[in-house]
């Protein structure tokens with residue numbers, strides 16, 4: 001099946017005619033030691049292996065597909081350059097680089113001195129265009145000026161990169177429904193040299209770090225904003241902006257090996273990209289509420305998606321099998337983005353509320369049209385390298401199933417976007433299982449709340465436990481079964497009795513004391529391991545087998561870190577009893593990790 005022919009960007013349009021978001025996909029070259037699971041078919045389509053059936057592939061079609069041999073010039077000339085002239089007409093434009101970490105977004109947007117990307121090329125062309133342009137769109141003499149701003153959205157904060165202050169800048173909607181960042185520095189550009197000077201300095205302020213998948217991974221979404229202002233005698237000045245956005249990549253933290261701060265960053269990045277997906281869905285389905293405000297990123301991109309800009313999404317995919325899931329989600333995001341329609345207008349020509357309604361309807365009509373004609377198809381010729389099911393990580397299978405469930409909830413399954421082509425009966429069984437799990441989870445959450453409430457009450461009525469010191473012990477047997485007559489949990493530590501009148505040769509005497517503080521620290525250590533430990537570290541804990549370790553990793557990725565150890569109960573298959581046993585089995589070991597090396601006497605009781 002073929003997609004609707006999409007209007008070329010160079011076509012003549014009515015000034016306020018709706019324009020679909022243009023969507024391109026770029027495939028990064030495959031690393032030497034890996035087999036690809038995706039390949040290009042022609043200049044618009046590509047195919048991705050169907051992991052369920054070795055003989056099938058999913059086929060996708062976009063406005064343009066750039067294979068692994070496409071150059072920076074190819075991408076720029078056919079996808080970005082054609083939208084720049086709109087800036088001189090007072091209309092906004094944006095380019096969004098989307099895709100998983102390490103798939104080549106920064107390469108496309110920024111490139112290198114040898115292979116300059118979209119940003120330097122666009123700046124050079126815009127400066128050239130305004131120098132050449134002698135008159136405005138209506139033929140009157142006018143003068144243009146160009147300025148730049150550079151910002152990043154890091155951990156849900158909008159930060160100025162040109163003059164970094166660490167201040168979270170406020171996003172506001174202007175009367176012409178464009179989004180502006182208050183207090184963001186703007187630098188006038190009169191030459192490319194000016195741009196290089198400011199941009200290079202500002203780039204050092206951008207948050208990048210090394211992860212398991214990319215030695216210079218962007219830890220934030222970065223947007224370069226170029227503003228082209230027109231001024232004419234006797235007419236109010238007007239301006240248009242070009243947003244060039246290098247989105248941070250969605251991250252599979254089993255592959256990145258992220259922990260600590262990197263893991264927290266990753267969780268915020270993944271959440272904002274999730275909201276981006278919801279915005280795209282709301283727009284394409286013509287929903288009355290579009291959740292732009294649910295994240296800073298989507299609020300910033302309000303113009304670009306469903307707004308007034310001429311937008312291009314360049315989705316990036318990595319061909320290696322380990323990126324399979326990310327490739328699948330990226331291609332599906334890109335497919336959904338094709339159904340978003342924008343309505344560019346020049347400032348001064350505000351869209352009427354009625355016109356906005358029409359735009360939403362157009363989005364929804366376009367969605368109906370394209371879903372009945374497009375979508376991943378099963379290709380006749382299989383892609384050589386396949387991903388056998390038995391080699392797939394269980395967590396990958398879980399994520400795919402979750403995706404299917406999402407798809408079902410959005411009602412897209414029957415409209416030509418089947419992700420995996422799961423047979424109906426199997427899909428039904430899986431969905432039933434997912435529903436049961438959801439119900440079970442809800443029940444557990446309730447139990448958790450009740451437990452927490454009880455715990456709070458109990459803590460409030462318990463007096464402070466006595467302080468105890470842990471001392472190294474030599475040749476002193478630990479009485480195993482002696483527990484103090486109290487219901488409180490604690491750690492037994494062997495402590496030297498204070499012996500004020502003792503002589504040098506006196507045999508020291510010892511006593512067992514309960515120490516709650518140590519246990520709290522042990523629990524904290526355990527929580528830290530559960531939140532930041534690698535799969536190997538998780539497996540080194542007692543009562544954690546491969547499946548539980550996988551579940552913990554998947555949970556962390558989807559929901560962020562556990563706040564308390566009791567949060568473990570929110571995971572599938574973890575009952576309150578199992579969690580209690582797990583905690584008890586590991587607390588002593590965790591305390592031992594905190595103590596200086598050497599023998600010590602500890603015993604746990606509850």
Ligand SMILES: Nc1ncnc2c1ncn2[C@@H]1O[C@H](COP(=O)(O)OP(=O)(O)OP(=O)(O)O)[C@@H](O)[C@H]1O
Nearest residue numbers: 028100101102103104105106107214217218248249
């Ligand atoms: N089309 C390409 N041709 C050659 N090399 C590429 C291409 N795309 C990406 N690369 C290389 O792959 C590596 C990762 O690319 P890049 O840093 O652009 O990924 P990214 O998607 O921006 O990742 P992150 O989201 O982690 O910042 C870089 O070394 C880059 O030079």
